[in-house]
Amino acid sequence: xxxxxKDTIQNxxxxxxxxxxxxxxxxxxxxxxVIVPPIGxxxxxxxxxxxxxxxxxxxxxxxxxxxxxxxxWENEKYGIPNGQGMMLLFNQxxxxxxxxxxxxxxxxxxxxxxxxxxxxxxLANKINYIGVIGTGLQARLQVEYxxxxxxxxxxxxxxxxxxxxxxxxxxxxxxxxxxxxxNNIEDVxxxxxxxxxxxASSTPIILKEFIKPGTHITAIGAxxxxxxxxxxxxxxxxxxxxxxxxxQCLERGEISYAISDGEIEENQILELGNILSGxxxxxxxxxxxxxxxxxxxxxxxxxxxxxxxxxxLENKK
Amino acid sequence: xxxxxKDTIQNxxxxxxxxxxxxxxxxxxxxxxVIVPPIGxxxxxxxxxxxxxxxxxxxxxxxxxxxxxxxxWENEKYGIPNGQGMMLLFNQxxxxxxxxxxxxxxxxxxxxxxxxxxxxxxLANKINYIGVIGTGLQARLQVEYxxxxxxxxxxxxxxxxxxxxxxxxxxxxxxxxxxxxxNNIEDVxxxxxxxxxxxASSTPIILKEFIKPGTHITAIGAxxxxxxxxxxxxxxxxxxxxxxxxxQCLERGEISYAISDGEIEENQILELGNILSGxxxxxxxxxxxxxxxxxxxxxxxxxxxxxxxxxxLENKK
Numbered sequence: 001x002x003x004x005x006k007d008t009i010q011n012x013x014x015x016x017x018x019x020x021x022x023x024x025x026x027x028x029x030x031x032x033x034v035i036v037p038p039i040g041x042x043x044x045x046x047x048x049x050x051x052x053x054x055x056x057x058x059x060x061x062x063x064x065x066x067x068x069x070x071x072x073w074e075n076e077k078y079g080i081p082n083g084q085g086m087m088l089l090f091n092q093x094x095x096x097x098x099x100x101x102x103x104x105x106x107x108x109x110x111x112x113x114x115x116x117x118x119x120x121x122x123l124a125n126k127i128n129y130i131g132v133i134g135t136g137l138q139a140r141l142q143v144e145y146x147x148x149x150x151x152x153x154x155x156x157x158x159x160x161x162x163x164x165x166x167x168x169x170x171x172x173x174x175x176x177x178x179x180x181x182x183n184n185i186e187d188v189x190x191x192x193x194x195x196x197x198x199x200a201s202s203t204p205i206i207l208k209e210f211i212k213p214g215t216h217i218t219a220i221g222a223x224x225x226x227x228x229x230x231x232x233x234x235x236x237x238x239x240x241x242x243x244x245x246x247x248q249c250l251e252r253g254e255i256s257y258a259i260s261d262g263e264i265e266e267n268q269i270l271e272l273g274n275i276l277s278g279x280x281x282x283x284x285x286x287x288x289x290x291x292x293x294x295x296x297x298x299x300x301x302x303x304x305x306x307x308x309x310x311x312x313l314e315n316k317k
Numbered sequence: 318x319x320x321x322x323k324d325t326i327q328n329x330x331x332x333x334x335x336x337x338x339x340x341x342x343x344x345x346x347x348x349x350x351v352i353v354p355p356i357g358x359x360x361x362x363x364x365x366x367x368x369x370x371x372x373x374x375x376x377x378x379x380x381x382x383x384x385x386x387x388x389x390w391e392n393e394k395y396g397i398p399n400g401q402g403m404m405l406l407f408n409q410x411x412x413x414x415x416x417x418x419x420x421x422x423x424x425x426x427x428x429x430x431x432x433x434x435x436x437x438x439x440l441a442n443k444i445n446y447i448g449v450i451g452t453g454l455q456a457r458l459q460v461e462y463x464x465x466x467x468x469x470x471x472x473x474x475x476x477x478x479x480x481x482x483x484x485x486x487x488x489x490x491x492x493x494x495x496x497x498x499x500n501n502i503e504d505v506x507x508x509x510x511x512x513x514x515x516x517a518s519s520t521p522i523i524l525k526e527f528i529k530p531g532t533h534i535t536a537i538g539a540x541x542x543x544x545x546x547x548x549x550x551x552x553x554x555x556x557x558x559x560x561x562x563x564x565q566c567l568e569r570g571e572i573s574y575a576i577s578d579g580e581i582e583e584n585q586i587l588e589l590g591n592i593l594s595g596x597x598x599x600x601x602x603x604x605x606x607x608x609x610x611x612x613x614x615x616x617x618x619x620x621x622x623x624x625x626x627x628x629x630l631e632n633k634k
Contacts (some may be wrong), residue, residue, distance in 0.1 A: 001419060003320060040357045042372055042381060047410055053370060055359055064359060066370065068383060068405070070412030084412040088385070093364055095387030095401040100417060102318060273607065 001097045004312060009103050015230050018114045018304060019121075019148075023276050025303035026118070028058045029245065030273025035059065036298045046052045047074040056298040063089045063098065063309070065302040069105055081105075084281075087305040099309050101225050107308070111300040113141035115244060116196060116218045116271075117149055119292035122275055123195040123242065123282050124216035125280025127152040131184060131246045133206065133229070134199040135159035135168040140194045144175060156180045156191045160199070186210045197221055197229045204231035211237050213287040222253045230254045230291070236263035239288035248295045253291045318414045321629060323421050329628045330427065336438075336465075336503045340593050341420050342620035345375045346562065347590025352376065353615045364391040373615040380406045380415065380626070382561050382619045386422055398422075404622040416626050424625070428617040430458035432561060432589075433513060433535045437463055439592055440559065441511040441533035444469040447494075448509025450502060450523065450546070452476035452485040455515040455537050460491060472496045473508045477516070491623060503515035503527045514538055514546045521548035528554050530604040539570045540612050547571045547608070553580035556605035565612045572610045 004012075028034050040053035057064035069085035076082055085105030089098045101107065106268035116138075120127070121213050127150040132139050135157065143155060156176050159165035169179040189195065189210040198220040206217070206229055221229045234260035235241055243249035246269050250256055258264050272292070274280040282304060283290050321329075330549035345351050356367040357370030366389035372518030374381035386402035393399055406415045418424065433455075437444070449456050452474065460472060472494050486496040506512065506527040514523060515537040523534070530628055538546045548614045552558055554577035560566035563586050567573055575581050589609070591597040600607050 001320070003318070003417075023440060037357060037358065037359060039372060040354060040372065042354060042374070043350065044374075044381075044409065046377075049410075049412055051372075051381070051407075051412060053357060053372070055357065055368075055370070057359070057361075060363075064361075064368070066385060068407075070407070072410070072412045075411050078411070080411050080413065084407075084414065090368075090385075090387070090401075092361065093366075093389070094392050094395070094397050095366055095368060095389045096397065097385075097403055097419065100320075102414065241439065248601075 001099055002232040003100045003102055004308070005102050006104050006106055009101055009106065012308050012315070013110065016307050016311050018110070018307060019118060019309050021303045022111060022114045022300055023118055025058070025299040026244065026273035027277045029274070029297055029299045030277065032297045033059050035267055040117055047072060049073065053310060054298040054301060056302060057092055058299065058302060061306070063302070063306055064092050065089055065298070065305045067108070067298070067301045069108060089299060089309050090306050091226065095165045099312070101305055101308055104113065107304050108296070108301070109137055109141055111304040112220065112294065112296060113145040115294050115300060116220060117143040117145040117296070118181065118276070119218045119242065119272070120146055120194060120216065121149045123240065123290040123292055125214050125283070126288050127194045129154045129156045129192035129194035131188045132157040133188060134221065135161070135164040136198060138169065138198040139196065140165070141226050142198060142218070142220065143172065143177065154178045154180070156182055156188045158182045158185050158188050191261065198229065199229060201229050202227050204228055206234060207231040208237055211289060213289065214292045218292045218294065219228035219254045220294055225252045228254065228257055232261060233263065235291060238291040239284070240282055240290040241268060242272055242275060242282065242290070242292040244272050244294045246271050247299045248297065249293050253293045253295045254291070318416055320417045320419055321625070322419050323423055325419050326418055326423065326625055327413060329625050329632070333624050333628050335427070335624060336435060338620045338624050339428060339617055340435055342375070342616040343435070343561065343590035344594045345590070346614055346616045347588045347594065350376050351616045361389070362392060363591045364389060366390065371618060373619055375408055375616065375619060378623070379409055380619070380623055382406055382615070384425070384615070384618045386425060390626050397627055404618060406622050406626050410517065410524065413500065415630070418622055418625055423617070424621050425613070425629040426454055426458055428621040429455060429537065429613060430462040430609065432611050432617060433459040434462040434466055435593070436535045436559065436589070436611070437533065438466045440533050440557065440607040442600070442603050446471045446473045446509035448505045448512035449474040450505060450512065451516040451538065452478070453515060456485065456513065459513045459535070459537065460489065460494065470494050473499055473505045475499045475502050475505050493621060505530065516546060518546050519544050521545055523545045523551060523610045524548040525550035525554055528606060530606065532564045533607045535609045535611065536571045537611055538543040539610070542569045545574055549578060550580065552608060554606050555608040556601070557587065557599055557607040558585060559589055559592060559599065559607070559609040561589050561611050562614045563588050565614065566610050570610045570612045571608070
């Protein structure tokens with residue numbers, strides 16, 4: 001078996017069209033072709049940290065994938081990234097290990113951005129401004145990946161920390177965007193019809209009063225139990241509520257709150273893979289409000305790891 | 318991070334005294350210093366196979382360990398070992414990956430043999446003959462590892478398959494043992510006071526009529542639900558019943574049957590780490606019967622992986 005490091009992986013990614021592969025993964029997931037056992041977890045107290053092991057496979061495909069990702073929050077004190085991560089690919093017919101992708105968590109960031117791109121393609125109206133709540137890594141990557149699906153290069157952004165908002169603005173200008181900073185989240189919603197919410201907030205910051213007809217929201221931030229960005233009644237306003245995984249979204253994320261608050265019923269949730277396959281219908285009217293809640297599904301890891309490894313094998317020939 | 322392959326690992330093992338390290342692991346486990354979450358499992362139907370992910374750490378030590386092991390039962394058709402395995406070591410303070418030990422499951426076999434060695438040291442009488450039920454890998458390794466704790470070089474062996482028994486005999490003669498083949502399991506018990514039972518049997522083959530005063534049994538075979546070597550009433554005869562992990566032995570292995578059949582109560586089970594620390598007392602009389610039930614604990618993986626990695630670092634200096 002081999003180890004591919006982050007630089008090699010980054011080079012390989014340049015030549016891969018991830019969208020059809022990740023879409024195929026979501027469709028397989030929603031049609032019951034994917035085995036994803038419960039996430040393994042290891043917790044540390046001193047220093048604090050946690051490790052997640054996500055794993056699974058698509059039935060009948062070549063590989064199974066095990067992803068090991070960790071967050072140790074005091075790392076930055078020592079100049080080490082808080083998040084660490086790797087993916088391992090094995091032969092689905094023999095169990096033999098094939099490759100370790102030592103991507104340092106980059107592949108998770110990218111497969112998440114691609115999922116957002118897919119949601120915007122299938123759920124948003126023609127984008128007028130890209131609305132961004134948050135200034136972190138996903139607030140950047142999600143926008144960059146939208147480049148491929150919209151001509152729009154105008155961002156309206158809100159962030160809690162002024163310094164970080166300025167850094168965000170400068171960085172995104174360099175990437176070819178016009179950036180408008182807003183002081184209130186509501187102003188972002190006033191300008192933009194397509195919002196990426198990607199903060200680590202644990203209290204709702206997006207209120208139902210902000211939401212206009214025609215808005216699409218891709219909610220990225222609330223990927224773990226206890227995190228929440230959308231306020232009471234927001235999900236209820238949506239004509240179309242989409243989960244990457246209904247099972248996971250019942251446990252964590254925006255939809256879980258909407259269900260427990262009685263805003264919507266479980267049978268009102270659509271699954272992304274079913275929209276992609278045409279089994280469910282997404283946006284039906286330009287005035288409709290759509291919300292996609294992304295918690296991250298192991299099949300995305302399976303697909304991106306497979307794509308990187310197969311591209312590596314192809315280039316090696 | 319680095320990959321060490323099987324040959325490198327085997328060379329390093331030659332210079333390591335594993336017994337005190339594995340003993341330390343068992344003691345830490347029994348004193349509540351070890352975090353071992355539930356085993357992760359991935360199952361395949363076509364071709365049939367399963368993958369187990371075992372992971373954990375000793376609080377306050379340097380590393381945490383994730384072991385990935387698989388069994389794909391049709392591999393041998395293609396000349397590939399059925400069992401595959403690797404261990405990964407990470408920094409317990411930062412989550413950074415340090416090394417992949419691509420041991421192809423060898424380290425699991427060895428840490429299991431060392432556990433048997435420790436049981437014999439602490440529970441068996443002075444060995445007259447080494448009694449062996451089974452002719453597979455553990456039937457060999459367990460005996461080899463006993464070399465370090467006994468002068469006895471005489472084996473009495475029983476196996477289901479005559480051809481495999483002969484191969485076993487020849488192989489063990491080469492390793493410096495005298496080997497006596499018995500046609501009945503009872504005859505092994507008649508000669509030997511220290512028995513290793515290491516078959517993959519799912520029906521009891523060791524009956525209570527066979528057990529003599531002074532016997533010690535190390536039961537290796539029943540490491541998974543549905544496997545069983547000791548017949549009804551055998552565990553009840555023992556004055557001292559030892560589990561590597563009481564929690565695991567209540568779920569699987571010989572002790573789980575003895576408990577559900579009402580032969581013994583949970584509070585009669587001693588844990589290996591407590592015997593090693595002196596908290597519990599093992600054999601108290603040469604006439605007593607002792608049974609050790611080994612199901613395999615992740616702390617053994619933690620300790621053997623740590624030892625290999627530290628020996629590697631030491632040799633690199």
